[in-house]
Amino acid sequence: MRDAKPLLLLDVDGPLNPFAAKPHRRPEGYETHRLKPDCWVAQHVGVPEHLVKPLRVWLNPSHGAALQKLPFDLVWATTWEHDANEWIGWRIGLPRKENLPVIEFGSQFVTRSDGTYVKTWRVVEYAAGRPFAWVDDQIGDVDRAYVAKHHHGPALLHHVDPARGLTDDDFALLTDWAAGLTSKENTDAHRS
Numbered sequence: 001m002r003d004a005k006p007l008l009l010l011d012v013d014g015p016l017n018p019f020a021a022k023p024h025r026r027p028e029g030y031e032t033h034r035l036k037p038d039c040w041v042a043q044h045v046g047v048p049e050h051l052v053k054p055l056r057v058w059l060n061p062s063h064g065a066a067l068q069k070l071p072f073d074l075v076w077a078t079t080w081e082h083d084a085n086e087w088i089g090w091r092i093g094l095p096r097k098e099n100l101p102v103i104e105f106g107s108q109f110v111t112r113s114d115g116t117y118v119k120t121w122r123v124v125e126y127a128a129g130r131p132f133a134w135v136d137d138q139i140g141d142v143d144r145a146y147v148a149k150h151h152h153g154p155a156l157l158h159h160v161d162p163a164r165g166l167t168d169d170d171f172a173l174l175t176d177w178a179a180g181l182t183s184k185e186n187t188d189a190h191r192s
């Protein structure tokens with residue numbers, strides 16, 4: 001039996017943390033956090049943890065509710081991996097006790113010779129044919145082509161500007177895309 005909802009695969013840096021906005025121009029609606037998650041500390045090889053400077057993260061506390069209203073099952077697709085549940089989810093207003101599933105990239109997070117983004121093949125593997133939308137600031141046409149070839153189901157790869165983060169327009173687009181899936185399913189069911 002098919003799962004009822006498509007997946008929404010969520011990147012953190014870019015869509016939820018518009019890190020590329022001007023340093024002194026925090027986008028409207030965002031709050032500043034200075035965080036030291038394990039995934040950040042691990043990037044500072046040889047530096048004692050207490051000397052690692054915290055990472056500045058801008059998060060919008062209204063995003064969690066907006067994401068929960070979408071007709072998707074939410075999944076983290078971020079280098080934050082499990083740290084996204086611990087450090088990000090509740091800060092954007094997702095329920096603190098309900099961890100989202102996490103796509104693990106781990107040691108497979110390496111450059112790809114075919115030019116696709118490092119996450120792409122793993123995203124396709126995780127979705128396993130289930131319809132998905134993916135919001136990320138580092139996806140492009142090469143990734144769309146890869147997904148079209150290897151993913152046997154509907155998919156939306158939606159690029160988000162890392163200087164702006166997810167906007168109302170992005171939420172509307174995701175809603176419309178999911179609605180399109182449902183109406184197509186109904187049409188197909190009617191035909192068969």
Ligand SMILES: [Mg+2]
Nearest residue numbers: 011013014137
């Ligand atoms: Mg990103």
